[in-house]
Amino acid sequence: MRRTMSGKQMAAVVAVALGVAGAPAARAADVLVKDGQKIAFLGDSITQAGAQTPQGYVRLVISGLEAIGVKATAIPAGISGHKSNQMLARLEKDVLSKKPDWMTLSCGVNDVWHGANGVPLDQYKENITKIVEQCQAAGVKVMVLTATMIKEDQANALNQKLTAYNEFLRTLAKEKGCPLADLNADMQAAIAKVGPAKKGNVLTGDGVHMNPAGNRMMATGVLKAFGLSAEQLAKVQKQWPESPAPKPKK
DSSP states (O other), X not given: OOOOOOHHHHHHHHHHHHOOTTOOOOOGGGSSSOTTOEEEEEESHHHHHHHHSTTSHHHHHHHHHHHTTOOOEEEEEEOTTOOHHHHHXXXXXXXXXXXXXXXXXXXXXXXXXXXXXXXXXXXXXXXXXXXXXHHHHTTOEEEEEOOOOSSSOTTSHHHHHHHHHHHHHHHHHHHHTOOEEOHHHHHHHHHHHHGGGOOSOSSBSSSSSBOHHHHHHHHHHHHHHHTOOXXXXXXXXXXXXXXXXXXXXX
C-alpha cells in the first residue's frame, strides 16, 4: 500500500528545500529567467512526467515564475528511459532547433540505474560536456541538475555509484558557469530531516519517480537556482496544486 506523507513530514521537506529562511527577498528583476523567455527541460521519465501532470516539477517551475511576474514558456524534452548518449543525439531536434533561452539538464539516473545497459562514467562525462558546450555555443544558457536518488537509501550500491556522476556535474557546472540545482543533496537532506518518522518512500512513488512532494522538492530547487528568494518560494508554493500524481514507469 502506498503511504502518504504526514503534515509534519511535508513541512520538513519544504523547510529543507527552502534553505535559508531568513534570506533577503529578491525582486523579479533579480531572477535569471526573464519575462517572455523559453526554457527547455531535457531529461528522462522524471522530466517527462514533470511536464505532463499539473503537479509535475516542470509545470511547477513555470507557474512559480509566473507567480512572481515572470511569464516563461516550457519546452518539454523529457523521454522515458533516456540516458546521456540519447539526450546528446536528440539535442538539436528536441532543444536547439526550438531556440530556447534556457535549458535545464536532468540526466544520470538511467546512466547508472540501467546497469550493463547504462553509460560508464567516462562516456557520461563526454556526453554531458558536449551537451552543455553545444547549448552554450548556440546561445542557450544551461542549468545543471544533479541526478536524484535511485531508491531512497543513500547507502545502496546504485547511489554510491551515482555519487561520482553528481560530483562531475557539480564540477562541470562551476567550470562552465552554469547555475546548479543540487537536487540530489536536497533530496538526501529532506529524507534525513524526516528521520525516524520515515515509513515507506518520502519523495517518490517507487523509489525513483517523484510523488507530489518530490516534484515540489525538484521545482523548489530549480526555482532557487534561478534566483528566487525563500520568501518568493514560500509565496509560489501556496499556489501549487495538491492533487496526487500518477506513478510513471521508467
